[in-house]
Amino acid sequence: MDNMEFTSSYSIKGIFREILRYKTGVFSLLIFAILILMSIYAYLRMPYEKAKELWNDSQAWLKYPRNAIPTWLAFFSGKNLPKNIYLKEPKEEIISDNPKVIRYTYNIDYTYDDFPSEFNIFLNSSFKENPPNLKIYWINPYGDRILLAEKTQRADKDIFYIGNEFSIEQKFTDYYKEKLGFYPTFPITIMKGLFGDIETQQVKKGTYRLEIEVQFGDKSDTIQIEPIIYGKVYGVAGTDHLRRPLELGILYGTPIDLAFGLGASLSITIIQLILATISGWYGGWVDNIIQRLTEIYMLLPFLPLMIMISLFYKLTIWQLLIVLIILSIFGSGIKTQRAMVLQVKTLPYIEAAKTYGASNMRIVFLYIIPKILPPVIPGLIISIPAYIFLEAILSLFGVLDPTEPTLGRIIEEAFQNGALYKGFYYWVIEPSLIIVLLAVSFALLGFVIDRIVNPRLKEV
Numbered sequence: 125m126d127n128m129e130f131t132s133s134y135s136i137k138g139i140f141r142e143i144l145r146y147k148t149g150v151f152s153l154l155i156f157a158i159l160i161l162m163s164i165y166a167y168l169r170m171p172y173e174k175a176k177e178l179w180n181d182s183q184a185w186l187k188y189p190r191n192a193i194p195t196w197l198a199f200f201s202g203k204n205l206p207k208n209i210y211l212k213e214p215k216e217e218i219i220s221d222n223p224k225v226i227r228y229t230y231n232i233d234y235t236y237d238d239f240p241s242e243f244n245i246f247l248n249s250s251f252k253e254n255p256p257n258l259k260i261y262w263i264n265p266y267g268d269r270i271l272l273a274e275k276t277q278r279a280d281k282d283i284f285y286i287g288n289e290f291s292i293e294q295k296f297t298d299y300y301k302e303k304l305g306f307y308p309t310f311p312i313t314i315m316k317g318l319f320g321d322i323e324t325q326q327v328k329k330g331t332y333r334l335e336i337e338v339q340f341g342d343k344s345d346t347i348q349i350e351p352i353i354y355g356k357v358y359g360v361a362g363t364d365h366l367r368r369p370l371e372l373g374i375l376y377g378t379p380i381d382l383a384f385g386l387g388a389s390l391s392i393t394i395i396q397l398i399l400a401t402i403s404g405w406y407g408g409w410v411d412n413i414i415q416r417l418t419e420i421y422m423l424l425p426f427l428p429l430m431i432m433i434s435l436f437y438k439l440t441i442w443q444l445l446i447v448l449i450i451l452s453i454f455g456s457g458i459k460t461q462r463a464m465v466l467q468v469k470t471l472p473y474i475e476a477a478k479t480y481g482a483s484n485m486r487i488v489f490l491y492i493i494p495k496i497l498p499p500v501i502p503g504l505i506i507s508i509p510a511y512i513f514l515e516a517i518l519s520l521f522g523v524l525d526p527t528e529p530t531l532g533r534i535i536e537e538a539f540q541n542g543a544l545y546k547g548f549y550y551w552v553i554e555p556s557l558i559i560v561l562l563a564v565s566f567a568l569l570g571f572v573i574d575r576i577v578n579p580r581l582k583e584v
Contacts, residue, residue, distance in 0.1 A: 404465030
């Protein structure tokens with residue numbers, strides 16, 4: 125066998141030019157370009173630490189719909205699904221000066237084919253002593269005026285969760301009983317009571333009116349009211365159980381997973397390459413120690429060890445990367461690369477280097493490693509998806525930092541909250557699709573590079 129058979133005459137620049145000759149190579153580079161641009165956009169839009177803090181701040185997402193499907197997915201439903209309706213600029217009418225009573229009226233043109241998901245009223249008031257008292261009325265297209273609730277604001281900033289009030293549900297049940305002439309045999313939810321047709325129990329399209337009468341404790345008291353009728357559609361990626369837009373998690377989780385996979389693969393490959401070269405070049409007791417350590421590492425149960433360490437110490441993804449590198453230093457790649465070193469060290473130019481007095485380190489780093497590097501690159505690239513999948517697996521086991529917005533964490537939270545059981549398929553499919561796309565891209569690129577640097581595959 126020719127000692128040059130396993131190596132390639134291509135430089136890194138030459139390999140890149142060769143990649144562009146293959147359609148799969150161009151496809152992979154295109155995917156990487158999109159991911160890099162997406163990462164740049166994410167970090168220009170908001171620093172990672174701020175995005176992480178925002179992702180874990182449940183109060184920041186209170187005005188977003190819960191478990192809303194992506195906008196593009198709504199096109200396949202065949203329905204005009206509701207979006208968030210933000211009620212602003214009400215008509216103000218002074219009812220009384222002493223005590224100060226103001227009526228705020230909001231008109232709502234409801235044209236959607238499905239019921240809203242929730243209805244909340246956000247309050248922000250300024251008062252001297254006594255907080256404002258509110259009477260909330262709902263006027264439907266039939267002209268019926270229904271008193272939904274009478275409440276006193278509990279603090280300067282407060283939220284009335286209309287959709288969670290059992291008393292309102294009971295009022296709508298009584299309302300349907302009065303209109304139908306008998307006790308309804310079907311369940312009356314608050315959303316159906318607000319926007320339902322009495323006879324068909326379907327959505328009643330038309331003009332609705334929300335009236336809020338506010339009685340202030342003092343004439344100088346003020347209030348800001350923001351009613352929100354929550355929809356079932358939001359954004360390009362939808363929302364999760366905490367109302368967080370999934371595009372934020374995917375936008376920042378993708379570069380994190382990509383950096384994790386690249387960092388792990390690059391670090392482990394370089395370390396193993398150096399150890400394999402030292403082992404093959406020096407031989408003797410140095411070679412013996414490295415090979416025995418490699419055999420011990422190959423016997424260790426890698427995944428159970430990673431799960432155990434992550435479970436005990438609750439590692440962040442970057443701490444996990446360090447542990448992963450330590451547990452993979454003496455991997456099986458050392459034996460493969462050592463075999464290549466043993467062939468390269470017998471080549472004439474190595475003998476010439478020894479003759480003119482080149483040091484061992486110079487021969488190892490300037491003559492041997494550059495020679496065996498091209499055949500190692502395909503393995504480096506193909507191993508990246510494995511490390512990305514490892515992060516996802518550990519996240520699914522729930523052993524990583526729950527505050528880190530990664531693709532694996534998004535999938536884990538989807539399973540924890542029964543996304544598939546409840547029909548929120550997008551919650552699982554979107555991050556999974558990104559992971560699969562990353563894996564396929566790296567795999568195709570690895571195969572192309574292997575074909576370039578491996579003369580036998582190139583002839584096929």
